[in-house]
Amino acid sequence: MRFSSAFAVLRCRCKRRPSVSFSHRRCFSSYPPPRPSFGIAFDIDGVLIRGQTPIAGAPEALRRLYSDSGGLKVPFLFLTNGGGVRESKRAKELSLQLGINILHQQVLQGHTPFKDLANRFKEGLVIAVGKGEPADVMLEYGFKNVLSIDEYASYFDGIDPLSPYKTWKTRSMIDKGEKEPCKPPHTRNVFSERVEAAFVVSDPVDWGRDIQVLCDVLRSGGLPGRENSHQPPLFFANDDLEYQAVFPTNRLGMGAYRIALEAIFNRIHDNALEYTCFGKPNPSVFRNAENILSHLPCCPNVEPYKGNSTITGTHLFKTIYMVGDNPAVDISGARQAGHPWFSILTRTGVFKGKENDPQFPADLVVDNVGDAVDYILRQEGFV
Incomplete structure (x- = not known):
């Protein structure tokens, strides 16, 4: 199926379109692979899980972000306003629910x-x-x-x-x-x-x-x-x-x-x-997520970033995709954070509209997280 017919893409004309800036090289190359110039932040409830059950296609979408050896191919984390348990415990729960290995550093909760x-x-x-x-x-x-x-x-x-x-x-x-x-x-x-x-x-x-x-x-x-x-x-x-x-x-x-x-x-x-x-849509939450993304281990032989981009004011990522279901929280927060954030709104949670949200329009509207990951990987040349 062609990508253009897989789901309806709605873009705000006023928003930029992230550039394809990373040419993928296999991690078993004789040279260390470059660190991806993009990252992803996923909301959990309404995007990946509903109650205690994964949303259809969510586990398969996340597996595409791992290499054959089981390591992260693309740096991503979970940016949720939920909580009530320690990040290490939530990582274990998500690992069982989604069938992937999640590090506790990948879980950022409201608290x-x-x-x-x-x-x-x-x-x-x-x-x-x-x-x-x-x-x-x-x-x-x-x-x-x-x-x-x-x-x-x-x-x-x-x-x-x-x-x-x-x-x-x-x-x-x-x-x-x-x-x-x-x-x-x-x-x-x-x-x-x-x-x-x-x-x-x-x-x-x-x-x-x-x-x-x-x-x-x-x-x-x-x-x-x-x-x-x-x-x-x-x-x-x-x-x-x-x-x-x-x-x-x-x-x-x-x-x-x-x-x-x-x-x-x-x-x-x-x-x-x-x-x-605290929590989304506070821009400080997104700045912290950017810093955490830069420190995640990604692909063998690629060292995590040692500095703090939120302090130096530099951006290690050309694009960070926020995939969420709540326009007033996920999308509004990404918009307030500005560059390098790019917002993607799914229809599997709070938002269920046919068109874009009128008050907090996203850069992209898709049916589900599978379509979001498909778009991201194609946009970044990861196919």
Whole structure:
């Protein structure tokens, strides 16, 4: 099938078209192969995976980026606003789901930038909010004194007045007939220990309790139950309003939770809620991804770049392709980042339109990630 008939290509006339700047040479040549002048960043949910299931054609598309020996032929990484687990664990999960060998360096999650804040809070108590293993994530980043919001809330009798009515059990517990495990005894006294910061690492599970507890922490200066005081810092791993999961229509994300928390806090406190959001579409996330791409091992005998292009202001790549499904996040971020980013929008997730997105138009619109990889490799002479 000819490429032109494989899928509909929609381009913004105002956008440049990346040049074919790399002539492919086999890695077993007697000379070390040149490092590719392009890289790829893939979103995960809605592009490669839906729920826990790979989207049709995604594993095959990614295998084309590896050499016969199993090494990276093209430098690529996963740039997602999701998270809740350590990058090393997510790499293992993705490796099993997609059937390829993924390095932990290839996984950049919404909360990955939190590691740069570890020295700022040192031994101070911080609260980690969200599904998965938020406290373990923060501990791996170098934070010394971390409690999940689940554990923190358990210290305060009555902080969640609805807790007696919550008898949640996991599906596996129900299938096995297991009872809810007993809570371990408390080993510390947090009542006089001030919370120095709160981090929303991943999507909160119990919105009602978490909003209540965070409002108590933030309006009291980090000491729930005390008088109003200066608000501790609050950080969000992303600000996604919606994302694509298993359900046919989009699900509310961390951005929706932030809106709910902010609206309530601003009604009960004299000062407006202060917070910092990370994740896409923040241009700094894309600059960091460019730097990580330059350090990935690619083809045998080719040394990774030793410098830091984000500091020197130089670009090692003539083109970096952002393949995503969310115009307001993936495409908007690539557009804000500017050169050398080139945005590709798929129709397998948040975006399902026939034409380009009117508010955040991509450089290219394709049906799926397979079509995106096909375009990239042809454009770069990798066929």
